[in-house]
Amino acid sequence: MRNESRTDADRSAEPAASSADGETLDVLLAPDYTSSNPYQANLAEGLANGGATVSLGSGRGYLLPLSRLAADEGLPDVLHLHFFTPFMIVGDERLERFGLGALVTLVLGLSLLVDLALLRLRGVVTVWTVHDLVNHERRYLRIERAVKHVAARFLFDRIVVHCATAGEEFRRAFSLPASTSEKTVVIPHGHFLDDYPNEVDRETARDHLDLPSESTVFLFFGWIRPYKNVPRLVEQFKRLDSDRARLLVVGSARSAALERTIREGSADDDRIETVLEFVPDDEVQYYMNAADAVVLPFRTEERSLLTSGSVLLAMGFGNAVVAPAIGCIGTLLDDEGGVCYDRGATDQPLSGMRALLDADTDAMSEHNRRTVESLDWDTIGERTHRTYQRAVAER
Numbered sequence: 001m002r003n004e005s006r007t008d009a010d011r012s013a014e015p016a017a018s019s020a021d022g023e024t025l026d027v028l029l030a031p032d033y034t035s036s037n038p039y040q041a042n043l044a045e046g047l048a049n050g051g052a053t054v055s056l057g058s059g060r061g062y063l064l065p066l067s068r069l070a071a072d073e074g075l076p077d078v079l080h081l082h083f084f085t086p087f088m089i090v091g092d093e094r095l096e097r098f099g100l101g102a103l104v105t106l107v108l109g110l111s112l113l114v115d116l117a118l119l120r121l122r123g124v125v126t127v128w129t130v131h132d133l134v135n136h137e138r139r140y141l142r143i144e145r146a147v148k149h150v151a152a153r154f155l156f157d158r159i160v161v162h163c164a165t166a167g168e169e170f171r172r173a174f175s176l177p178a179s180t181s182e183k184t185v186v187i188p189h190g191h192f193l194d195d196y197p198n199e200v201d202r203e204t205a206r207d208h209l210d211l212p213s214e215s216t217v218f219l220f221f222g223w224i225r226p227y228k229n230v231p232r233l234v235e236q237f238k239r240l241d242s243d244r245a246r247l248l249v250v251g252s253a254r255s256a257a258l259e260r261t262i263r264e265g266s267a268d269d270d271r272i273e274t275v276l277e278f279v280p281d282d283e284v285q286y287y288m289n290a291a292d293a294v295v296l297p298f299r300t301e302e303r304s305l306l307t308s309g310s311v312l313l314a315m316g317f318g319n320a321v322v323a324p325a326i327g328c329i330g331t332l333l334d335d336e337g338g339v340c341y342d343r344g345a346t347d348q349p350l351s352g353m354r355a356l357l358d359a360d361t362d363a364m365s366e367h368n369r370r371t372v373e374s375l376d377w378d379t380i381g382e383r384t385h386r387t388y389q390r391a392v393a394e395r
Helices: 008-013 039-051 064-074 091-097 101-121 142-153 164-173 178-183 202-209 229-237 256-268 281-288 309-315 350-357 359-372 377-393
Strands: 024-028 053-056 078-081 124-131 158-161 184-186 214-222 247-252 274-277 293-295 322-323 338-341
Touching: 024 039, 039 053, 039 281, 039 377, 053 274, 064 078, 064 101, 078 377, 101 124, 101 142, 124 142, 124 377, 158 164, 158 377, 164 178, 164 184, 178 184, 184 247, 202 281, 214 229, 214 281, 214 309, 214 350, 229 247, 247 281, 256 274, 256 350, 281 309, 293 309, 293 350, 309 322, 309 359, 322 350, 322 359, 350 377
Parallel strands: 024 053, 024 078, 078 124, 124 158, 158 184, 214 247, 214 293, 247 274, 293 322, 322 338
Antiparallel strands: none
8 A cells, every 4th residue: 555645745746757857848738728718828838948848739620639639749748638528528509409419429538538548558648637527518427427537547647636625526526546646646726917917906997997986896707608607696696785886797608598698687787787798818907907806606516617717817816706615716715815605505605795895805805916926837837847757757
């Protein structure tokens, strides 16, 4: 039996194996989602600063997409996978209409497993960062869980999670043996401090958005998808008995039906303003700096979310945050930075908003900003690079 006192955090902090020291590694990150989220670009820069050669791509077609990608980019030393969904979960209405969605997902899932096995046979080290447990649309979950179980147990050299809590939830969700923890590494999610302009103060931001200076402004910001529970937020805000409270709902909705639900739910309360469209990077600062608190009412019963870039974005702009204690959110957000409520709590986030009406959100702002400043990408890139080096050395 291995020494149980050797924790995931210890593993991520240990020095690289000597046989890999100084080695320049070719790293392939997939799938490439830099157009919608700065996470991968920041990670790639941090890795490059640490000495790795990094490329990104999404592959061609559905069958063996990773092998095709390796053929296009050149066989890497390390394949670092971030999401399964684009390679196996097909949201095609035609397939659904003919009852073929599950079958196609199964075939693509098996193809992905074969793909990973073939790359390993060719000497590629495989790494997976587990951002979410399952796809947020919750399609074909039994197939997804089975594929991920096999992949996690047999086909990845390292599994990266952003906090120890996420590692525990991950192993429990996929019924993985305790031995999986030996290849699980805790590396935090980095901040977004350098990814969006932040040059306007609160007064300027509120003038720009025509918001009263004396109001307490709550903000939801980001892509609006069902699991983010925005219609529920609107319902609960309407129960908030405060004339000075304002709610901004800002972001592009996943579907026309979801957008319609939010608009209709907000129409009878003039304290709510909706901006249901994509916000350019240089406009993000106006919404974030106008807000007193960012409210992220993610569904807690589905147990799919492990990491939230939205929480880190809000904290980086110095906002208080109201969010549920799921995945790594509870390790980032504490009582000094907002309200982090339990999974089973009722009437949330209403109670969180009530609590913040009279709270010192300026102090919360400073606390949250300090918290995320330590999550710099050079350190994260260095730790990730060391993780690769150890895996390569063990091969």
